[in-house]
Amino acid sequence: MPHNLSVHCGEVTTVPEVVAALTAIRDQSAADINAPELDGISCFTRLYTIITENVLRTLDGSHPTRRFDDPAFLERLDVVFARRYLDAIAAHERPDGAAPACWQLLFDRRREQTIGHVNFAACGVNAHVNYDLALALLETWKDFPPTEARRADYDQVNDIFAEEMDELREEFDAFLAGTRDGGTLDLFGNAMSDLLVRVTRGQAWDAAFEVWRNREDPDAYERALRSETERLDNAAKVLGWMILRAPGLP
Template sequence: MDAAETGRPGAPPDARDLRRLAGLAGDTPPTSIPEVVERLEAILDEAARSSPRGPDDGIASFTRLYLTITRRIGEMVASGEFRSSPFLVRLDLEFAERFFRALRDHADDARTAPGVWRVLFDNRSDPHVAPVNFAVLGVNAHINYDLAPALVATWRTVPPDGDGADSAQHHDYDLVNDVFALEMDGLREELGSLLSGGPDGAPWDVSANWLSDLVVTFTRDLAWIEATRVWRQGATPQACADSERRLDAIATFIGQGVLRAPLPF
């Protein structure tokens, strides 16, 4: 996939900036939620500082939202709100490492980064993309692409504790859904209001509304189902690779639609 295929081309990111962000992502997986928070804070500050878009930079816009969610999850772990904290903490770490790895891969060789993350990274300075769109792009990549593989990786360390929705792991997974829902409802309302009509009340592209709804509501239950399917296949390297290719293709398609969504600037 070349740059044109990742969406509307913006100002190309400076390779040195991307390498600095990749360095802040760390060269080893995080070992605690506070460490994830620390890395996200550093990435947010550097992305905003180095980009011509400042705090509206694409990576900064997504990282700001992700940092808010991660801090809240850390608070819930500390207050004992989860039934299976080892599972939840491991999932949070595996999930974060997927984002950090995408940054490292993109800085080393953009062609090796997942297509869905390239939609965000390659267009992070585009002046025609609103910060809310950037945030939704990152959520799309992180949930529709990263979450199912992160669950499989988590189960390698903390095996599943049952098949039903009554399991402690599923209960905790649903609690995190509530955190996402709180933040994503605000994003969906913001994006929906932008897409609902132009200055004269004219409707904007209907497909943009559909895509925004798909990104923010389609996600976490289906990620659990996909991870369970791969796990029951033995989570072999081939099964995992096939799943990730399929998820990347779907999420990239959605991301391209969100990137191109017309906004009433």
């Protein structure tokens, strides 16, 4: 079993550094997730690396069509967002094991061989999007307050998921992924997964904005932040528990 992943969890400050850290964690946590022995951290980190590499291609201008209106905002959000995952791994490996409950669920069960690739990956996405993302937005908004243009950039990341969806679903043997490529069932599975991404990322923005409304009152803001942090962690833990046990996922 791999150990000491926290050596890769230092302070990242750029998206290329995020990609490098995720790649190292992915490779150390499991040399090959297609082997009989699975690792939940590697399953999720493999997916996360693919998406982040695509974000980087947009940020550095190498993507053929997509551009962000405010790339500095997306870069800051991407780094802050990734730090939350890296911090959760580092916290898990400390003696106190103080990772958020939704992440601890995945970390504790990462080597259970009865859990499928897609379940591990979806459990990680659940913790990262349904818990971390709203909190990462709030941290990022301190320097890049929410605007309609920044929301439009944020929503463009949904298109990145959509571009990768078919390959990701096949990679992780998701529900209906084994059907004829481009067929009705395959398209339906991709559409449902895409809808799920768009809904959950939209909910994260809305949850963050409810806290952000209190920014002019520091005490109210801190109360709202504590309450929302606890709510998000509890909800993501319950959903993560269900995801790990689900027999088939979109």
